[in-house]
Amino acid sequence: TSSNKVGDQVHYEITGIDPGAGLMKATEKAMRDYGLKDWTLKEGSSAAMTAELKKAYDQKEPIIVTGWTPHWMFTKYKLKYLEDPKGSFGKDESIHTMVRKGLKEENPGAFKILDQFYWKPSDMEKVMSDVQEGTKPEEAAKKWVENNDDIVAKWTKDVPKGNGEKISLVYVAWESEIASTNVVGTVLKQQGYDVTLKQVEAGPMFAGVADGSADALVAAWLPTTHSDYINEYKNKLVDLGPNLDGTKLGLTVPEYMDIDSIEDLKT
Numbered sequence: 685t686s687s688n689k690v691g692d693q694v695h696y697e698i699t700g701i702d703p704g705a706g707l708m709k710a711t712e713k714a715m716r717d718y719g720l721k722d723w724t725l726k727e728g729s730s731a732a733m734t735a736e737l738k739k740a741y742d743q744k745e746p747i748i749v750t751g752w753t754p755h756w757m758f759t760k761y762k763l764k765y766l767e768d769p770k771g772s773f774g775k776d777e778s779i780h781t782m783v784r785k786g787l788k789e790e791n792p793g794a795f796k797i798l799d800q801f802y803w804k805p806s807d808m809e810k811v812m813s814d815v816q817e818g819t820k821p822e823e824a825a826k827k828w829v830e831n832n833d834d835i836v837a838k839w840t841k842d843v844p845k846g847n848g849e850k851i852s853l854v855y856v857a858w859e860s861e862i863a864s865t866n867v868v869g870t871v872l873k874q875q876g877y878d879v880t881l882k883q884v885e886a887g888p889m890f891a892g893v894a895d896g897s898a899d900a901l902v903a904a905w906l907p908t909t910h911s912d913y914i915n916e917y918k919n920k921l922v923d924l925g926p927n928l929d930g931t932k933l934g935l936t937v938p939e940y941m942d943i944d945s946i947e948d949l950k951t
């Protein structure tokens with residue numbers, strides 16, 4: 685059947701990202717739910733996954749990757765999510781901002797910017813696309829901030845200028861979080877705060893804000909994707925709510941592949 689053909693063509697392999705990503709846990713759940721026992725989920729990184737996607741896509745080769753929205757891959761390539769009739773990947777989610785306990789009292793201005801930070805998937809995708817085309821993340825962030833002062837004004841409304849107070853943001857090298865963390869970091873810097881951005885793995889990102897060694901993260905995918913991390917640290921993280929609504933996770937393939945559902949992968 686076509687599913688064996690597809691399985692053979694991709695060596696029964698799904699190209700994943702960093703092992704700490706919730707998307708990887710969701711994919712493992714989907715593989716169990718759909719009985720994909722002779723399939724393997726390849727661990728790596730977001731950058732390695734997009735490099736393999738480019739290589740396959742340019743050769744019109746079959747490939748199955750762990751995908752998410754917002755991501756520039758959906759504008760750069762003609763891709764589709766495989767249908768997920770069992771709902772293994774959950775419903776559309778939001779990305780939340782989390783800060784350490786005490787930030788509100790110790791750094792009210794930076795807290796308020798982080799609390800007011802909110803934008804749309806299309807805003808994030810603009811920054812992601814610039815970065816994908818080779819612009820340095822901080823340059824892409826600065827450009828977006830300059831071009832969207834009306835939105836940024838909402839984030840800095842009633843916020844006193846900082847006087848070099850330190851603020852540290854932690855994030856994982858997912859294209860979406862490279863974009864959001866650099867944008868909010870740029871706005872904090874322009875408001876007079878001394879900003880440090882630190883790239884870590886997913887576990888240490890939540891642990892850093894929970895133990896107070898970092899001030900904030902803008903990368904918590906909820907209610908499902910990062911639920912394990914949030915449950916682990918629940919009363920140590922201050923959840924400021926969504927900074928973006930309408931995310932999606934799933935198995936993603938080029939439109940030139942003739943499969944439409946995760947069911948089609950079952951041998």
Ligand SMILES: C[SH](C)CC(=O)O
Nearest residue numbers: 705706707752858905
């Ligand atoms: C890869 S998504 C940006 C986040 C996650 O899966 O943990």
